[in-house]
Structure formats: structure tokens, C-alpha cells
Amino acid sequence: MNHLDTITRRRLLQVSAAAATLSVLGTPSRADTPKRGGRMVLASREGSTTDSTDPGLLTNSYQWYLAYAYTSTLTEILPDGSVGPALAEAWDSSDAKTWSFKLRKSVTFHSGKPMTSADVVASINHHRTKDSTSFVAPIAKQIVELKADGPHAVIMKLAQPNADFPASLNTVGFTIYPASGNGIDWQSRDGTGGYVLKEHEPGVRSFLTRNPNYWRDDRAFADEVEFLTIADATARINALVTGQVNAIDAVDLKTVSMLQRQSGITVEESAGPLHYSFPMRVDLDPFKDVNVRLAMKHAINRQEILDKILLGHGTIGNDTPIGPSYRYYDSSLPQNTYDPNKAKFLLKKAGMSSLDIDLSTSEAAFAGATDAAILFAEQARPASININVIREPDDGYWDKIWLKKPICAAYWGGYPTESEMLAIGYAPGAPWNDTFWSEPHFEKLRLEAAAELDASKRKAMYSELQKIIRDDGGALIFAFANSVTARNQSIGHGSVGSKAFDGSRIAERWWLV
Numbered sequence: 001m002n003h004l005d006t007i008t009r010r011r012l013l014q015v016s017a018a019a020a021t022l023s024v025l026g027t028p029s030r031a032d033t034p035k036r037g038g039r040m041v042l043a044s045r046e047g048s049t050t051d052s053t054d055p056g057l058l059t060n061s062y063q064w065y066l067a068y069a070y071t072s073t074l075t076e077i078l079p080d081g082s083v084g085p086a087l088a089e090a091w092d093s094s095d096a097k098t099w100s101f102k103l104r105k106s107v108t109f110h111s112g113k114p115m116t117s118a119d120v121v122a123s124i125n126h127h128r129t130k131d132s133t134s135f136v137a138p139i140a141k142q143i144v145e146l147k148a149d150g151p152h153a154v155i156m157k158l159a160q161p162n163a164d165f166p167a168s169l170n171t172v173g174f175t176i177y178p179a180s181g182n183g184i185d186w187q188s189r190d191g192t193g194g195y196v197l198k199e200h201e202p203g204v205r206s207f208l209t210r211n212p213n214y215w216r217d218d219r220a221f222a223d224e225v226e227f228l229t230i231a232d233a234t235a236r237i238n239a240l241v242t243g244q245v246n247a248i249d250a251v252d253l254k255t256v257s258m259l260q261r262q263s264g265i266t267v268e269e270s271a272g273p274l275h276y277s278f279p280m281r282v283d284l285d286p287f288k289d290v291n292v293r294l295a296m297k298h299a300i301n302r303q304e305i306l307d308k309i310l311l312g313h314g315t316i317g318n319d320t321p322i323g324p325s326y327r328y329y330d331s332s333l334p335q336n337t338y339d340p341n342k343a344k345f346l347l348k349k350a351g352m353s354s355l356d357i358d359l360s361t362s363e364a365a366f367a368g369a370t371d372a373a374i375l376f377a378e379q380a381r382p383a384s385i386n387i388n389v390i391r392e393p394d395d396g397y398w399d400k401i402w403l404k405k406p407i408c409a410a411y412w413g414g415y416p417t418e419s420e421m422l423a424i425g426y427a428p429g430a431p432w433n434d435t436f437w438s439e440p441h442f443e444k445l446r447l448e449a450a451a452e453l454d455a456s457k458r459k460a461m462y463s464e465l466q467k468i469i470r471d472d473g474g475a476l477i478f479a480f481a482n483s484v485t486a487r488n489q490s491i492g493h494g495s496v497g498s499k500a501f502d503g504s505r506i507a508e509r510w511w512l513v
Helices: 006-011 061-070 117-125 233-241 253-260 290-298 302-308 340-349 369-383 418-426 440-451 455-472
Strands: 039-044 075-077 083-085 088-092 098-103 143-148 153-158 195-201 205-210 224-229 265-270 275-279 314-316 355-361 385-391 410-412 475-481 483-488
Touching (some): 039 233, 061 195, 061 205, 061 224, 083 088, 117 143, 233 483, 253 265, 253 483, 290 340, 290 369, 290 455, 290 475, 302 369, 302 475, 418 455, 440 455
Parallel strands (some): 039 224
Antiparallel strands (some): 075 083, 088 098, 143 153, 205 224, 275 475
16 A cells, blocks of 8 residues: 555645745755754744643744654655555555554564554544643544554544644644553653654753664664754754754845855745734733724835835735645735725724724744734734733743734744644644634635645635635734744755744754765
8 A cells, every 4th residue: 555545646735835935945965865863952032931742832933843852643745745554554544534553563662662553542632632732633533433453453433524634733733652551651751763862851952862773774874963043043953054053944134135146055934824914802902802803904004014024924814824835726816905094993893983903013923023013013003902011931832822822923923734734723722722712604615625625625714714714703814924944064965845843843954065
């Protein structure tokens, strides 16, 4: 059986996240021959002292980079955007509802314990408990029956068909851990990945060594990997230029041209599902009123923010998380435009002559978030919307501000498929539904779209879903941002995916030259 299931072959399931990568991506580096050895040091803008390694609570990019280094998933999104095998070497479904996964044999955890179907079942059940706060719970809860089929096979039956289901199992939340008691032992960080986690200080540093018993021989080239949190953009760039680190994420856009002129430094940029937003909690005043939400959407000048804050490194957003890199992106959907008079009219419909709000922000949300919020405040003033920008501490932002405040700055790295993005960010009760939005028709249509196997019908459904989010939802998505990273000449790679640090799998896919 080929690892591509019958539904995938018939429907040409091709994850679209890599479709919009810029020309620099997909082109091997100058050192395109993998080499083994050395210590790879990688610096991230993110990372917090409140970070957890619980697979259901991985909220920032640093946590994703680290988790993919020492653990593994059943499937993997390859650099070309397709779904490839990982711990599952093959899968099959005749109806996209009942899925059978064939597991690799002879895979062991770092402790030496063999990985079996019992570990897979326990790891996925970790997200299926009734009171789960896992960010992948909306996907896991699609599973109505999960069972082992011998020691090296697992059968998952869904509530309804989902042709994208194998792609969703690439998500870092579905990394596999040893079964223990009635759950899994994630606390010991005993994974099956290419590296063994030796030291971990949340928000500061993580140190790993190569797993000598890794189940694949075409990955994990370095002897050691070190992840560092360097929140300050200038310090991060200095560390790269001076050779203290090999690569950095989230390059300060103001420094891109300077870095491009720097000898021995390569800046890499990709357009994908990454987007920036000001999520408005629709369960709290004043955003309970859709007219207020729409007023906010017409009080922001997206193009000006794109030009002045992102310096053109992206495209404007239209208040929907489905952007140009997705298969079913609707480019014909009319754009929400900057119109202060319309915003004032909408406020009056809400019974308001003006609006005063506090907008929480931090560079932890995204580079330039504070400046974007200040510019938004200036733009909104002619609409009689008075925005008080509150600069929150970077550390703990995702635990103390996001999902807590009525409105704040946020980012979404995006997911490989529309169904996954909407399930995690917009399903009622989803732990990461940061607008707390719930609309019955939308939810009904979302489930139907995920189950629809006819591509033309599915496209029409996702078009309608985008319109509903734009017109009714609480997400003010003003830009899709290009992912901009940089590396020095000490590190190389082959073709890479559209998301930062090679789909977050930099530790095992890149090498030192």
C-alpha cells in the first residue's frame, strides 16, 4: 500500500501551504549536500518562562521547534506541501471516515522502549478527554472510535468524513509519547525524534544531543542542537552576524536590506498562512455587537500597516484566516476597506457616538505589533474610535493576555488545510478560539465542508465560510505576513517549506557545513 491513501490519490490531496512560497524557497542552499556533526545553535524571538512541554499546550514557535526535534508525529508535511509518512509508514481509507494507519516497526523511544500502537492510542487520547484544553482537541474529538489493530496498526473512525485528516496528524500537538497508566508520560520528554532533550530552561535555552537510535538515517545531521530565546531583535541579529548562532527567525523587517548586504548572511522569505490580527472577544462588551466589530474592521488602514510596519513583506488581510496560500482561498471576496465614515455609521447602528477601548499589545505577539497598534489608533481616530494602546510584558503574554483581554495583538502561523485552521481557531469551544465566536450556520457548514469530497462543492463551501467570518466574526485579520528568517554560511539546507524554520522542523532537516 502506498502511503498516499485512496481518497488522497483520487482527490489529489495536496496541502497548499507551500504553494505561495517565494522563489528563494524550494531552491537548495549553496551547501546542498547534508553533512553530519557539530553543534547547531538556533535563536527564536519567542519562548516564555511559562512554557510547557505538554503536547496540548504548545502555544509559540519555540515550543514547536523544540517538540519536533525530540518527538515525532504520524505524518509529516513535506517541503512541497504534500503529506508524507513519519511514524505511520502508510494509511488508507475507502470513505475518508474510517482510517487505518500502519506504524513503523523497530521504532524506539529515547529510553529504549519500543513504540507500539498502545503509545499512539494513548497519545491521541491525551487530547480527547471531556475537559481537554489542548489546542488540537477540536481535531482529536472528531475521532469517535480509536483502537489498536495489533502492535503496529491503529484504526481511527471519525464522526464524519474528513479527507484532510492525515495532514492534521502532522500538527505538533499530535507528537507521540510513551503510554503510562491512563495517559502518557510527556513529563519525561521521552520521544522518538532525532534528538534527545538533555537540558531545558523554559524561555531561555534548550540543549539536545543526537539520538543514536533514530529510526531514520536521512535526518538529524548535527551532533548537538541548542535553541535560544533571544527576544530582542537587535541582539538576535548581532548573534547571527557574530556567529554565536547559525540561524534566526522573525528577522526585524527594518534590517532586511542591511542583512542582505552582509557578507556570509542569507535572508530567506516565504509567503504562507502566517497572519497577524487583533482578535475581538465577541462574548465581551463592546464586541458583542457585530456593528462594533464591523466598525473596527473599517477603521483600520491595512495597506498603510503593510507598507509602514511590514514594509511590504506580505499582503493585506480580509478578516478571514484563509489567505492566498490555501487551496480554497476566495480572491473574489470583496475587501473590507478603510472607511472612517462607514465605521462611524456602524457605531451609530450600535447606539454609540464614539468608542473607547484598551488594546493590549507586545512584541511577543509579532515583530512590530506595538507600532502596528499605535498606527491603528491613529487611523481609528477619525472614526470616533479612541484606542488606548497598552504595552504588555513579553514574558507570559500568551498565558496572561491572549484569550484574556477583550482585544489584543496576536498572530497565527496557520495550518496546512482550511479544515484544520477553522477547527482549531473558529470551532465553538475550541481552546484557541481567541474571539470566542460561535455561529450555528458557520459551524454546520464547517463540518460539512471538511466532509465534502467533491472539490468544486468544497470550494463553494469554503468561499461561504470565508464570507461569514469576514462579515460576522471577531477576528480583525489585517495582514498575511511573509516569514522572514536568516542564516549565516555555517548552516545549509535543501528545499524548505513555507512556514518559518522549514515548517518548524529545522533541527532535523538542516545541517552544518
